[in-house]
Amino acid sequence: MVENLMDKIVSLCKRRGFIFQGSEIYGGLANTWDYGPYGVELKNNLKKAWWKANVQERNDILGMDCAILMHPKVWEASGHVHNFFDLKSDCKNCKKRFKSADLKDPTKCPECSGQLTEARPFNLMFKTYQGPVEETGNEIHLRPETAQGMFVNFLNILDARHPKLPFGLAQIGKSFRNEITPGNFTFRTREFEQMEIEYFVNPQDADQALSEWIQSRFNWYLNLGIKSENLRKRQHGKDELAHYAHACMDIEYRFPFFATNHGESAENRGGGWAELEGVANRSDFDLKQHAQYSGKDLQYFDDLKKEKFYPYIIEPSGGVDRAVLAFLIDAYQEEKVKDDTRVVLKLNKELAPVKVAILPLLRNRPEIVELAKNISRDLKKSWMAVYDDTGSIGKLYRRQDEVGTLYCVTVDVQTLEDKQVTVRSRDTMLQERINIEGLKSYLIEKLT
Numbered sequence: 001m002v003e004n005l006m007d008k009i010v011s012l013c014k015r016r017g018f019i020f021q022g023s024e025i026y027g028g029l030a031n032t033w034d035y036g037p038y039g040v041e042l043k044n045n046l047k048k049a050w051w052k053a054n055v056q057e058r059n060d061i062l063g064m065d066c067a068i069l070m071h072p073k074v075w076e077a078s079g080h081v082h083n084f085f086d087l088k089s090d091c092k093n094c095k096k097r098f099k100s101a102d103l104k105d106p107t108k109c110p111e112c113s114g115q116l117t118e119a120r121p122f123n124l125m126f127k128t129y130q131g132p133v134e135e136t137g138n139e140i141h142l143r144p145e146t147a148q149g150m151f152v153n154f155l156n157i158l159d160a161r162h163p164k165l166p167f168g169l170a171q172i173g174k175s176f177r178n179e180i181t182p183g184n185f186t187f188r189t190r191e192f193e194q195m196e197i198e199y200f201v202n203p204q205d206a207d208q209a210l211s212e213w214i215q216s217r218f219n220w221y222l223n224l225g226i227k228s229e230n231l232r233k234r235q236h237g238k239d240e241l242a243h244y245a246h247a248c249m250d251i252e253y254r255f256p257f258f259a260t261n262h263g264e265s266a267e268n269r270g271g272g273w274a275e276l277e278g279v280a281n282r283s284d285f286d287l288k289q290h291a292q293y294s295g296k297d298l299q300y301f302d303d304l305k306k307e308k309f310y311p312y313i314i315e316p317s318g319g320v321d322r323a324v325l326a327f328l329i330d331a332y333q334e335e336k337v338k339d340d341t342r343v344v345l346k347l348n349k350e351l352a353p354v355k356v357a358i359l360p361l362l363r364n365r366p367e368i369v370e371l372a373k374n375i376s377r378d379l380k381k382s383w384m385a386v387y388d389d390t391g392s393i394g395k396l397y398r399r400q401d402e403v404g405t406l407y408c409v410t411v412d413v414q415t416l417e418d419k420q421v422t423v424r425s426r427d428t429m430l431q432e433r434i435n436i437e438g439l440k441s442y443l444i445e446k447l448t
């Protein structure tokens with residue numbers, strides 16, 4: 001049943017143009033995914049909502065967009081060269097590779113029961129070469145997290161903007177990890193987007209800031225519509241903490257695919273719960289490391305107390321693709337309507353890819369089509385709106401429900417006489433007659 005749910009979501013994503021298999025016409029490149037027309041709208045809306053809550057609406061956070069390629073010393077200083085490993089074992093028989101943390105029996109292949117090699121460390125950073133010569137001196141890594149770009153710009157930000165503690169930097173961007181076991185659709189991939197905040201605080205305020213950020217990030221998911229029964233917080237045990245972290249709380253979502261997996265793995269701690277976002281206290285590790293490796297003074301000067309110190313960093317770090325997946329799963333509903341089943345994505349109004357669809361009731365009546373196109377042209381100035389005349393009205397409604405469109409505006413014969421359209425709500429399926437003149441104000445009220 002649950003596997004069935006994921007099959008349905010993956011199929012809807014392809015059928016309606018949310019997410020496609022990457023390089024599909026060549027047989028696909030495993031675990032790569034391309035966002036289609038509705039997928040990119042949903043993803044952009046999610047990023048906009050994050051930016052609005054964490055940058056636009058706050059006085060203490062500044063946005064950034066840093067390079068993916070960084071100086072090789074960054075990854076030595078950050079600890080990624082020495083610590084960013086997963087232990088892996090290879091099957092001597094079927095040659096498949098497994099993450100040791102996911103294995104029930106570290107000696108036996110879970111696929112063919114063949115013998116596994118000893119667990120060996122495997123660095124997760126993607127390596128490439130800068131410039132035309134492929135030699136060791138030109139080796140460079142694709143960033144495995146966006147965080148480091150913000151740490152190495154700490155001085156630039158102090159010089160350019162003179163922020164006072166506490167303040168934060170925020171960034172959304174691609175990260176790359178050569179994961180041993182990617183999978184579960186877009187949950188774990190090798191190329192993904194992160195949305196990260198690095199919040200610099202006086203060390204004595206770190207605990208308080210950590211709990212405030214945990215609550216703020218938890219509420220963000222709830223406010224955007226994730227059902228409370230599918231969201232929880234989970235404290236990291238000492239053995240799980242990353243090399244830089246003093247403390248970390250995961251915000252977890254109940255993903256259906258983990259609920260059907262047997263056994264516990266790094267991602268599956270029972271009942272389907274898995275990490276959506278981590279909120280960590282990174283202490284002063286990062287600034288101290290970069291100060292040491294770069295030779296620059298990365299301390300903060302408190303001009304009231306006339307003292308210098310390394311701030312602590314509180315880091316809420318979420319995955320864009322993983323959040324998109326959680327919102328899709330959470331919004332998916334099947335409803336019985338008379339003898340039929342209506343599939344509807346009940347996405348929150350901020351996230352829904354399309355806010356309004358304009359549908360002419362009769363596509364062979366040029367006056368109706370023209371009027372509908374005019375209305376669509378006008379609404380598109382304010383919202384993501386679509387015009388669709390490629391089916392019967394019943395089919396068009398179902399299609400819009402499946403992609404989560406909030407309102408459908410129908411132009412019919414009567415509209416030509418009374419200048420009114422029918423507006424149908426996705427959630428209630430109730431219909432209202434609205435004057436064309438007042439349509440925009442009606443939608444502003446509903447959508448704002």
Ligand code: GAP
Binds near residue numbers: 320
């Ligand atoms: N800077 C801290 C950091 O990167 P992380 O827990 O490794 O922490 C943060 O990653 C978030 O990035 C995760 O909670 C998850 O949402 C997302 N993420 C990490 N690896 C991912 C992957 N391979 N595929 C998709 N999302 C991933």
